Amino acid sequence: MSGVLKRVAIVGFGAISQSVLDLTKGDEGLRISQLIVSPGKEDAVREQLAGLELGNAPQVRSALALDADRPDVLVECAGHGALTAHVLPALRQGVPCLVVSIGALSAPGMAEELEQAARQGGTQVHLLSGAIGGIDALAAARMAGLDSVTYVGRKPPLGWLGSPAEEKLDLRNLKEKALFFEGSAREAARLFPKNANVAATLALAGVGLDQTRVELYADPAVNQNIHYYEAQGAFGNMAVTMQGKPLASNPKTSALTVYSVVRALRNLVSPLAV
Numbered sequence: 001m002s003g004v005l006k007r008v009a010i011v012g013f014g015a016i017s018q019s020v021l022d023l024t025k026g027d028e029g030l031r032i033s034q035l036i037v038s039p040g041k042e043d044a045v046r047e048q049l050a051g052l053e054l055g056n057a058p059q060v061r062s063a064l065a066l067d068a069d070r071p072d073v074l075v076e077c078a079g080h081g082a083l084t085a086h087v088l089p090a091l092r093q094g095v096p097c098l099v100v101s102i103g104a105l106s107a108p109g110m111a112e113e114l115e116q117a118a119r120q121g122g123t124q125v126h127l128l129s130g131a132i133g134g135i136d137a138l139a140a141a142r143m144a145g146l147d148s149v150t151y152v153g154r155k156p157p158l159g160w161l162g163s164p165a166e167e168k169l170d171l172r173n174l175k176e177k178a179l180f181f182e183g184s185a186r187e188a189a190r191l192f193p194k195n196a197n198v199a200a201t202l203a204l205a206g207v208g209l210d211q212t213r214v215e216l217y218a219d220p221a222v223n224q225n226i227h228y229y230e231a232q233g234a235f236g237n238m239a240v241t242m243q244g245k246p247l248a249s250n251p252k253t254s255a256l257t258v259y260s261v262v263r264a265l266r267n268l269v270s271p272l273a274v
Ligand SMILES: NC(=O)C1=CN([C@@H]2O[C@H](COP(=O)(O)OP(=O)(O)OC[C@H]3O[C@@H](n4cnc5c(N)ncnc54)[C@H](OP(=O)(O)O)[C@@H]3O)[C@@H](O)[C@H]2O)C=CC1
Pocket: 011, 012, 013, 014, 015, 016, 017, 036, 037, 038, 041, 077, 078, 079, 080, 081, 082, 085, 100, 101, 102, 128, 129, 130, 131, 132, 193, 194, 195, 197, 198, 201, 249, 250, 252, 253, 254, 257
């Protein structure tokens, strides 16, 4: 580490956030100084934090503090509502933000609001790659012009519990791979907000929410979250498959998402960012 110290605020105290706290607790250059949680949850989270042996425990709050404790960066690991509640205000105050709930940007006007808030604060919002890889290549390929991007998402049936897939499939007794959604990334993000972050990320990096084709499957033969996409354009062709292990604490979420946050934070302080 370079001796630079970055103060970090994290929004959310769920599966991703808790793993990020654990993985970065020994990092010399990073100090998680604030944890932003839902109103009324502060005391319960403080108690849980006490059991994590973090050493320098973050302040737990329901709104970002911008006083002496002003963070150098805010990381959203919470959910769609957190973009409106915490990311937009932080950007307007000039705090750069890293975001994982990318599906939220499919809501009408949200991407524009984020851009406007970042412009107002003279800062940037970074969309993290999360559970998917190759976003650097796809976004670069877009500069040359892309003809098509197709994404296929496949998860164990229980990874789709609580989503509209339940209305089409008997997820607890599914015997064979079943397609339950085919359409645009915009529609996928609207219908499956907690499972369409990858589709939205690919769309924003590639040909947009309406042009990105999406197929979603529940598959009892897999125990990983499988993301496949292919893209064609002036640059050539690419195809990427990720077989992501789900987090034990939230099977909807691939563990790689946690590492994508940790990578982004370490890149802020490392003399060599990669
Ligand atoms: N980009 C990608 O590839 C991926 C993105 N994700 C996204 O990341 C996000 C977090 O995932 P994960 O950690 O697994 O989810 P969890 O459900 O485990 O945790 C979410 C946490 O955020 C909190 N939270 C929700 N809304 C707010 C808010 N407005 N203010 C403060 N805290 C809030 C929840 O608390 P409470 O219960 O009190 O509301 C909960 O503690 C989700 O939006 C998910 O869709 C996940 C996987 C991949």
